[in-house]
Amino acid sequence: MAMSQISDAPRPIREPAPENAVVARNVSKHYGPVEALRDLTLEFPRGQLTSLLGPSGCGKTTLLKIIAGLLEPTSGEILVNGEQVTGPGPDRAFVFQDFALLPWANVMRNVAFGLELRGVARSEREAIAERYIRDVGLAGFEDSYPHQLSGGMRQRVGLARALSVDAQVLLMDEPFSAVDEQTRRKFQEDLLALVENENKTFIFVTHSIEEAVYVSDQIAILLPRPSRVSEIIRPSGIRGKGADNIRRDPEYLDIVDRIWASLRSYVE
Amino acid sequence: MTSYRSLFLKLLSAVLVFGAWEIAGRIPVSYSFPTFLDTMSALAALTLDGTMLRAYAETLQPLAVGVTISAVFGIGIGLWVGLSARFDWLFSPIFIVMQAAPLAALIPLLVMAYGIGLTSKVFVVCIMAMPVIVLNTGAAVRNTPSSLKEMGKAFLAREDQIILKVIIPAASPVIFSGLRLGISAGFIGAILAELKITPTGVGDIITYSRSIADYPSMYAAIFSIILFAVLFLNLVERLEFILFKGNNRGYVSD
Numbered sequence: 001m002a003m004s005q006i007s008d009a010p011r012p013i014r015e016p017a018p019e020n021a022v023v024a025r026n027v028s029k030h031y032g033p034v035e036a037l038r039d040l041t042l043e044f045p046r047g048q049l050t051s052l053l054g055p056s057g058c059g060k061t062t063l064l065k066i067i068a069g070l071l072e073p074t075s076g077e078i079l080v081n082g083e084q085v086t087g088p089g090p091d092r093a094f095v096f097q098d099f100a101l102l103p104w105a106n107v108m109r110n111v112a113f114g115l116e117l118r119g120v121a122r123s124e125r126e127a128i129a130e131r132y133i134r135d136v137g138l139a140g141f142e143d144s145y146p147h148q149l150s151g152g153m154r155q156r157v158g159l160a161r162a163l164s165v166d167a168q169v170l171l172m173d174e175p176f177s178a179v180d181e182q183t184r185r186k187f188q189e190d191l192l193a194l195v196e197n198e199n200k201t202f203i204f205v206t207h208s209i210e211e212a213v214y215v216s217d218q219i220a221i222l223l224p225r226p227s228r229v230s231e232i233i234r235p236s237g238i239r240g241k242g243a244d245n246i247r248r249d250p251e252y253l254d255i256v257d258r259i260w261a262s263l264r265s266y267v268e
Numbered sequence: 269m270t271s272y273r274s275l276f277l278k279l280l281s282a283v284l285v286f287g288a289w290e291i292a293g294r295i296p297v298s299y300s301f302p303t304f305l306d307t308m309s310a311l312a313a314l315t316l317d318g319t320m321l322r323a324y325a326e327t328l329q330p331l332a333v334g335v336t337i338s339a340v341f342g343i344g345i346g347l348w349v350g351l352s353a354r355f356d357w358l359f360s361p362i363f364i365v366m367q368a369a370p371l372a373a374l375i376p377l378l379v380m381a382y383g384i385g386l387t388s389k390v391f392v393v394c395i396m397a398m399p400v401i402v403l404n405t406g407a408a409v410r411n412t413p414s415s416l417k418e419m420g421k422a423f424l425a426r427e428d429q430i431i432l433k434v435i436i437p438a439a440s441p442v443i444f445s446g447l448r449l450g451i452s453a454g455f456i457g458a459i460l461a462e463l464k465i466t467p468t469g470v471g472d473i474i475t476y477s478r479s480i481a482d483y484p485s486m487y488a489a490i491f492s493i494i495l496f497a498v499l500f501l502n503l504v505e506r507l508e509f510i511l512f513k514g515n516n517r518g519y520v521s522d
């Protein structure tokens with residue numbers, strides 16, 4: 001009511017493209033009696049990778065799905081490019097923890113599925129999918145089915161599917177957790193290159209401290225239920241040192257230690 | 269290679285079964301149990317003089333109509349039941365009761381309501397075939413992995429696209445197994461209707477040849493309907509393979 005009375009008054013002009021691609025503002029989420037998130041506020045700078053790090057069950061997936069528009073917050077709001085999220089949109093794409101591939105569709109159809117749903121003509125969508133299949137290193141597997149691929153390859157399919165709809169924001173829910181250690185390291189390196197080359201905003205859920213420090217521009221540490229952001233860490237000093245050197249960097253090791261120190265009291 | 273092998277195994281099991289039948293008929297197990305060869309020659313005779321063809325022309329009417337209705341409405345209602353909890357609450361009990369109901373006890377009621385013509389027989393086929401189709405389809409739809417539906421939503425699928433491109437393909441193996449069970453039950457219904465309502469078609473051959481103690485003809489009729497059912501079910505399986513090639517590849521999200 002108060003708002004409508006002053007609606008004629010001049011408003012401050014917003015800058016055209018806010019520097020934060022995504023903002024979560026006072027988000028709370030209850031699952032019945034379970035309070036998963038409480039009054040969580042967090043900003044996701046454009047073009048950067050922000051990790052959500054916290055012990056399992058602390059509400060990381062919940063927050064990511066609220067950002068995706070797959071879940072509604074109990075209160076609070078999500079802004080993408082300054083606009084409130086009311087459901088899934090073309091500005092966001094999701095990479096699922098369990099891959100969520102169609103078992104009856106081959107790699108080509110799975111990767112092109114997002115475009116298929118948008119009504120993009122077959123030849124066009126397959127040309128786009130072809131490119132991303134190549135980019136994630138699956139060239140030659142276009143006609144394979146998910147059950148013929150390893151876990152790592154399946155997640156590459158999930159990644160290519162998310163990339164091919166060309167969303168500005170990529171939401172990744174523990175994408176590497178079901179993948180073996182060697183593949184996971186390769187993935188992390190590829191992810192760094194992806195952040196560098198694609199002009200996208202990445203929101204990346206993980207429960208691995210090392211992984212978060214290795215890939216992130218910004219790490220939001222979530223505390224167990226009801227979860228809020230306890231700390232934001234920006235490992236800026238180690239960025240740009242080259243994928244090979246990061247893991248040996250003293251600052252990298254320092255940050256890992258510091259995060260462990262603040263999380264250890266919550267792990268029994 | 270494997271297809272030859274499975275053909276060979278099928279032939280082998282047929283030879284064993286028919287051999288056992290022949291021996292049992294020769295012992296004889298019962299006065300009213302003909303040998304395999306007698307049955308086959310009766311089958312040939314019935315086929316050659318056109319009796320069989322006329323019988324099937326009659327039996328197939330309620331069967332085809334009933335199975336078509338059951339398949340179309342059964343899958344339709346099943347999809348609805350699986351998608352909406354309220355519809356499930358409203359309709360599932362009806363089909364569960366229908367499946368459990370002793371059909372023979374219902375036949376007099378059907379005859380009173382619809383007479384002894386085609387309608388009653390179609391009803392019998394539907395009562396046999398529809399419940400398993402509805403219940404299987406509903407269960408299959410309900411069991412679609414929620415992560416796949418969520419994926420569809422995240423990639424901006426409309427409601428109808430989720431049904432057509434995610435739920436139906438995911439549910440198709442179980443829908444088809446319900447369809448196969450429903451069709452076999454429909455065959456039973458069609459013969460039952462001919463035995464219990466008015467003797468026509470294949471049911472007439474069975475009733476009549478039993479009444480004159482022509483057991484080889486009776487067994488020939490029974491054998492032919494089983495053979496026909498098996499062939500038809502194979503056809504349905506072929507259809508499933510063409511429509512949903514590879515949908516039964518199993519789920520890979522551990």
Ligand SMILES: Nc1ncnc2c1ncn2[C@@H]1O[C@H](COP(=O)(O)OP(=O)(O)O)[C@@H](O)[C@H]1O
Nearest residue numbers: 031034036055056057058059060061062063225
């Ligand atoms: N659909 C649901 N119904 C009830 N509780 C849920 C549901 N989804 C998640 N939760 C609860 O909310 C909390 C946060 O879950 P989740 O976001 O999956 O955590 P994380 O991804 O960090 O492991 C957990 O305690 C979980 O049990």
Ligand SMILES: [Mg+2]
Nearest residue numbers: 060061062174
């Ligand atoms: Mg999770």
